[in-house]
Amino acid sequence: MSTKQSKNNLYLTTFTQHIGAKGLTEVTENANDPRIVRTMHMLREALLELMEEHGFERITVKDITSKAGLNRGTFYLHFADKFDLLERITEDMMQGLRKIAQTFDPLDLVMHESRDTPFPFTVRLFEYFGKHARFFSVMLGPKGDPAFSVKFKEFMQVHLMDKFNEFHYSDDRMPVPWDYLMAYLISAHLGIVQYWLEQGRDYTPWDIALMFTRMTQLSPIQSAGLKK
Amino acid sequence: MSTKQSKNNLYLTTFTQHIGAKGLTEVTENANDPRIVRTMHMLREALLELMEEHGFERITVKDITSKAGLNRGTFYLHFADKFDLLERITEDMMQGLRKIAQTFDPLDLVMHESRDTPFPFTVRLFEYFGKHARFFSVMLGPKGDPAFSVKFKEFMQVHLMDKFNEFHYSDDRMPVPWDYLMAYLISAHLGIVQYWLEQGRDYTPWDIALMFTRMTQLSPIQSAGLKK
DNA sequence: CCCTAAAATGAACTTTGTGTTGATTAATGA
């Protein structure tokens, strides 16, 4: 009773260790705590690995925690469910993209397109994709989340395409409606990102960015170098 | 015992009413039986409606059958699980696409592109998308299945793009690698389909097909009619 | 080094959906 220095903290044990399936982001965790950092990292990595293999749909919380080597209860200490986890990862990545987007200047583009050099902003984006290749590769791939592709497109729309709104004529003078042209270009660029990741990044960000410059200036037929 | 004409079929009751979670497509049903036709139809419609609302991931077999007004057991009479159901619907739609693809002739394209008229093959495709708008709209949208987008791209690759392989120069003479150009174009076209469905089909198949013709011939900058 | 706050663990429990089974009822079509 005295040798073991007793349990004098019995009446002061931990409160509210739990998140609750509803209160999704009401958590104010100490993000500096190395235990939390580690846990988060393990869970994120485990989720991406499992998604790569089976797709988000087929994964259970049990799978995630056992791959992460953590207790299932620990998961619920931080996230309401697997959707919550995915959202948090996604939001972080989008933050990263938005930060890069701040450096974007449309006038820069005009300068570079006339001299067959890649647009530096595009290079920076691809460097980011490369840095987080696993995430983007999974999320934009066949096992990924189609809602993320939409998010990504919205990002391009707002941060890139909308900057050029002022430069085009009124709709009746255009060969193709403005909004359809935007849909075309955004999806085309997304397609390049997907293909590049799929191929294991066989070109440098610089090379890819140069392709963008060229494909924007040439018609598809010219880009193909088709024999007539 | 005699008034009710008895149960003389007791020893001949139905065998193997069930599919089994593994034997996915081992079923040889009489697809003409109106009961089956009706059941299939109800299940398909229910699935699409629910996907539109909550996405495939959030749906349970219970949801599907209760929306379809059927017994849950009936579902398992025809499908192993919800994935199986989705696959069957998808396969049917792809069949429809392949059938249209048979009518494709690349030489046709050369004829039409020089006179600013839509490519009839493209018109036919969009008529099909329109006819099955709910399916394509859901599956290619944010609540859909990213694997289907990939399937769809492969379809375009095989049935459209590969036909032009012979017409291009060797890679070192091209402004952009051939495979990247294909990824760009395929994704761009997919994007138009998605956008068109999203907008509630605000143009006719003919109009959309004409946009394709033009965007293939003009550079994005020309398509935009950008002020210099 | 010790001690406290907080994170992680482990075990139990309820609930919900799954996939299966066998018996019964209802519809089809020859």
Added chain:
DNA sequence: TCATTAATCAACACAAAGTTCATTTTAGGG
């Protein structure tokens, strides 16, 4: 009319979800 077969119903074992609480482990400031 009647044999066949689809659909229904009720019951089952099972797996994972989400929650709770007591206990153990860890981090880091005094």
